[in-house]
Amino acid sequence: MAYKIKDLDSKLLSDLKIDLNHTHQWYIVTVVSGNEQKVIENIKDKLNGYGYGDKLSDLKIIKEKIKEVKIYEPSEAPRSMKNRANTKWETIVVDGVTKYRCTKIKEGNKFNGYIFLKAEMTDQIWFLIRNTQMVTGLVGSSGKNVKPIPVPEDKILKLIADNDAKRALVNLDEQTNSQQNVVVVESHETEDLPNFEVDQQVKIVADTFFGEIARIAKIDQNKKVATVEFEFFGRINTLDLNFNDIQPYDEEAELEN
Known part of the structure; x- marks a missing residue:
């Protein structure tokens, strides 16, 4: 027609x-x-x-997504070492010595x-x-x-x-044991999820739209899923994302970085 x-x-x-x-x-x-x-x-x-x-x-x-891996000595490790959507902490043993490895996905x-x-x-x-x-x-x-x-x-x-x-191709679960003398002995617990609200601005930290800023249109607290809307190439896109795939967005903090 x-x-x-x-x-x-x-x-x-x-x-x-x-x-x-x-x-x-x-x-x-x-x-x-x-x-x-x-x-x-x-x-x-x-x-x-x-x-x-x-x-x-x-x-x-x-x-782009940038993967950073840093190994801490016990005396250098931060007080809180909990996993987040874009951060993974592991206790590892290197040549018989216990250390802590932080794998982080950043945007650039x-x-x-x-x-x-x-x-x-x-x-x-x-x-x-x-x-x-x-x-x-x-x-x-x-x-x-x-x-x-x-x-x-x-x-x-x-x-x-x-x-x-x-x-x-860049993700937290990608193999990071490049050295044969590294053994993962413990994966750390996940940080408590924040309380999200409808109309709140969030940053997507997973999947293809990593780094995009979105607005929460609907929340399913039982499933811990948020329906978000964001503009991409002049069109409004809608996605259902798990709470651990988004994080609160602070525009002023972003502009200062």
């Missing part, structure tokens, strides 16, 4: 996932390294403040100094973005009134898919 766009209302367009924003394209913005999240917030606030929020479809950092910016933006690059938007604090430029723009070069969406989607495939 052939649909005529003019006959469809906005809800049906959304249900069919038909995007009429053909003027919205992907661009790569260069920023001062380490300030990517702050720049994202600044750009969003600036465009919304000037009434150009509809010109922006998406603005994101491409994140895969492309330091870059953020990815999908927008309608009008003269006004171009001016506001390049004059945002800690923005150093846009890829493809020479700075001589030459607009930046858009990146084809299929290239961005492939970049995301390839990165997600690599992130899926």
Whole structure:
């Protein structure tokens, strides 16, 4: 059946996932390294403040999962050594000596100094973005009134898919006994789960969407499962996640890090 766009209302367009924003394209913005999240917030606030929020479809950092393993001597170990969604503690014996191993999954910016933006690059938007604090430029723009070069969406989607495939391989249960003289003698207990509430902001710390910020839409206390909603590439996604796959999100603390 052939649909005529003019006959469809906005809800049906959304249900069919038909995007009429053909003027919205992907661009790569260069920023001062380490300030990517702050720049994202600044750009969003600036465009919304000037009434150009509809010109922006998406603005994101491409994140990677980083696995860190640290072994502590008994005298160096922290007082609390409980497991969390992204942290695993084990008591190990190395050459007959008891020690403590902490395996942690952290998130990081895969492309330091870059953020990815999908927008309608009008003269006004171009001016506001390049004059945002800690923005150093846009890829493809020479700075001589030459607009930046858009990146084809299929290239961005492939970049995301390839990165997600690599992130899926990084997990706490991946073999860490690279030395034959290491023996795991005890896995530590799991830390008590926090009390979550509907409408609370949380960070996803498991699966493909590791690092994404979401809102709790529904909670099943008996099953310890939360239904969360989050925006990904301009669309609202819904997931059912165990409590140990999310953690409370503190925006101010994140911006300070």
